[in-house]
Amino acid sequence: MPDATGAPGPGPAHPTKTQLIELLAHVLSAHVADFTAAAAASDLTASQAKTLGVLRRSPASMRSLATSLACDASNITGIVDRLEKRALVRREVNPEDRRIKNVVLTEEGERTIDTVRETMHRTQQALDKLSGEERTELYRLLGTVFPE
Amino acid sequence: MPDATGAPGPGPAHPTKTQLIELLAHVLSAHVADFTAAAAASDLTASQAKTLGVLRRSPASMRSLATSLACDASNITGIVDRLEKRALVRREVNPEDRRIKNVVLTEEGERTIDTVRETMHRTQQALDKLSGEERTELYRLLGTVFPE
DNA sequence: TCTACATGCTTGATAAATTCAAGTAAGTGC
DNA sequence: GCACTTACTTGAATTTATCAAGCATGTAGA
Numbered sequence A, B: 001m002p003d004a005t006g007a008p009g010p011g012p013a014h015p016t017k018t019q020l021i022e023l024l025a026h027v028l029s030a031h032v033a034d035f036t037a038a039a040a041a042s043d044l045t046a047s048q049a050k051t052l053g054v055l056r057r058s059p060a061s062m063r064s065l066a067t068s069l070a071c072d073a074s075n076i077t078g079i080v081d082r083l084e085k086r087a088l089v090r091r092e093v094n095p096e097d098r099r100i101k102n103v104v105l106t107e108e109g110e111r112t113i114d115t116v117r118e119t120m121h122r123t124q125q126a127l128d129k130l131s132g133e134e135r136t137e138l139y140r141l142l143g144t145v146f147p148e
Numbered sequence C: 001t002c003t004a005c006a007t008g009c010t011t012g013a014t015a016a017a018t019t020c021a022a023g024t025a026a027g028t029g030c
Numbered sequence D: 001g002c003a004c005t006t007a008c009t010t011g012a013a014t015t016t017a018t019c020a021a022g023c024a025t026g027t028a029g030a
Helices: A017-041 A046-057 A062-068 A073-085 A107-118 A121-128 A132-145 B017-041 B046-057 B062-068 B073-085 B107-118 B121-128 B132-145
Strands: A089-093 A101-105 B089-093 B101-105
Touching: A017 A046, A017 A107, A017 A121, A017 B017, A017 B046, A017 B121, A017 B132, A046 A062, A046 A073, A046 A089, A046 A101, A046 A107, A046 B017, A062 A073, A062 A101, A073 A089, A101 A107, A121 B017, A132 B017, A132 B132, B017 B046, B017 B107, B017 B121, B046 B062, B046 B073, B046 B089, B046 B101, B046 B107, B062 B073, B062 B101, B073 B089, B101 B107
Parallel strands: none
Antiparallel strands: A089 A101, B089 B101
């Protein structure tokens, strides 16, 4: 008999929401470990790399970075300070509202976060296990669950 | 035309691995935000709650906690110290190998992590969007991608 | 306009997380 | 017994994280 505990693996035929949450937690912690290691290989902390990741999509204000990363705004100041010191990002004052600073990836910052993502070997290999169809299905399901 | 950027949402018909990784990163950060907030509601830091989560499955040595959480062993000492001070976990010496300390959840620790998980409203609601069949399929896909 | 009030960011204080180097205790192999 | 490894802890240094306070800017109403 399989299990009723939510352990990963082939798993139950009809997982409960709780079991799915446990599996999600498991998947995400594997992902975080891989991400952290890849970031370290580029001399970045996880928070710094996460910040670059958010900015990879588009520039953002300090405030919206804080929201994306679910932390206090004052925390972002330090993280961006350190990234800026390494010329991975740039602060630009928004001329429409001079209180706002737009944080923008430099080209080097862009290269750096791309490298981090390529270095996530475990995740890369994990996704290689899926067929094209399965990948499409996973993308659809995740997109449904966590839209925005 | 949709997009070629890997933005979440309905998404491309045939996502590349890179797009899937971006979506995973997105899911991850939404989940982390939810988790962190839920942990804070129980007066726990994210690391403390993550540790309780690992122990919820089964007791573990300091060493294996460090491996699970992908951090230095010395880091675990402090985290477990603080959890132990609050009587959420207990250190027990392994009689077979007296170097090893088994960290065990107390009943209160168990209740606490269960509460945290129930408090993850956003994640709960997100999973409610799936039908039973979709949930099964997501479980299968995630289990395939990240076994162990 | 001037006066409140709200918003965006920074600074300083403090705690926690994190890593590394070093140290102690306990097991393993010769 | 002796070298070697493994498990954990300690101490120093950096980063992350939060909160309270402060400054600059924007907004709305009297």
